[in-house]
Amino acid sequence: MCAAANAQEISDILFGQNNKEDYMGQYNYNGKRKNGFGIERYKNGAVYVGDFVENEISGRGMLISLKKEISNVDGAYVYVGNWREGKKSGRGVCYDASGKVVYNGKFVNDKPSEKSSADSKNRSFVIKDIDNNLYLGEMSGDSQDGFGLTLSESGEIVYGSMKDGVRQGIGMIFYAPDVWEVGRWSEGKFSAFKNSQTANADIASFRASNKEQNRIMREQLFAAAENFAQAGLTVATMVNDIKGGGASSAAGGDEAVDGNVPSGKSRSYYQTMYDKWESKAKETYKDGVRHKASAETPGDFRVVTSEGKLLRTYQRSMEQVRRMAKKEGFNLKVSKYETVSF
Incomplete structure (x- = not known):
């Protein structure tokens, strides 16, 4: 009941309540299909952050579905892990409403395929203010570790992988819905290799x-x-x-x-x-x-x-x-x- 309202709030906050667009991120060569990194919201208030391949959720990403439980895992409202053609496939972790792990293991055809790993006690999913930046993602103990989205103090929306509190690997920075850069982090330093057509505007x-x-x-x-x-x-x-x-x-x-x-x-x-x-x-x-x-x-x-x-x-x-x-x-x-x- 209230969960539904609050799920909708999170998606509206990220996109803007009056914004008619439900996706921001990369498209394919003709601009008609979602392809690459992106953020998408759904009618039920759920939000997906991660990889797309020709309009399908495929690759690595996180689904925050606060209105409705994550399919096939009781009590799960957040899934972080691998996807294939819109279904959970490969390794992934499911979290409940309080951010605790309810399943950590492999998925086949959207369903858990093994017993949950016992090595999950220190893992959690949080919405937390860290160094004046709002972090929405995975933690290991007191350290940002795993997949996460950060709303920085200066206004950017940043997402990608974290390791021991430092960003690593390929990810994306949004300065505005249509102003973004894709690049690679190495020890927390970002190097862009692709941007939107308007990203050459004055970022400051x-x-x-x-x-x-x-x-x-x-x-x-x-x-x-x-x-x-x-x-x-x-x-x-x-x-x-x-x-x-x-x-x-x-x-x-x-x-x-x-x-x-x-x-x-x-x-x-x-x-x-x-x-x-x-x-x-x-x-x-x-x-x-x-x-x-x-x-x-x-x-x-x-x-x-x-x-x-x-x-x-x-x-x-x-x-x-x-x-x-x-x-x-x-x-x-x-x-x-x-x-x-x-």
Whole structure:
């Protein structure tokens, strides 16, 4: 339910909600079929980042499918690995809503073909701020390791492989949807060997104009990710209730103990979550009002529009927390920042 909304948010954030294009990246020689590196969003909110061959997902890439589970792997919402003609083929890793590994191994014809590797304890999939850059991808322990997408502080969208926190191998940098470079990283240094027709434009100008926009984008992605993680935990609790005969029976009755509900979450737990989102909504509201009052150029109004969307994201988070609390018997007071607009 909320997972669907948040999946759509992530794809809309990357592409822009009003952008009618659903693909950015390389095409074949006549410009009619996706071929090479690219990012594509789907109607169900899923996002694919990686290789294409003549319109088919083939090669290496990651699929983030927060609305619907990854096919043939229970509880999986992210797949990172090899593809062939649109199907999982070869080695790959599936992650659940909280970023934990649910399957690590080989796939044949889109289905797991062996037992999951036991060597997965330190692997995870995260959305995390690292050195002021937002990283969406695989980790090994505390280090970026595997496939990942980075939204840099200066505005670029970068994707490719990471090893011990350093980019390695072939990848792509997007400065804008139609401004990109493909190249190779060696020990973190990038050397481009192919670019879009408009990539000869002044890259510095894209960085300057997109910096504020991408600050907001990072905030939106964080909010969407945290919302989804909460939704995933809620779904897990519901499944456990069904399998275990209900939370009340597992807890020995309907009465809360020491202020805790049968799920183990207290009123203060939900209030703390609500207060956190309220603080973010309040700050965004004030920024939006200030920017709207001083807006003079189309770029200024673009920032205001993005801040309005970010405010609504935080407000949905507040509403979600209240609903979760209400199911546990707690009524939280509605803040004015849950409904305010500018």
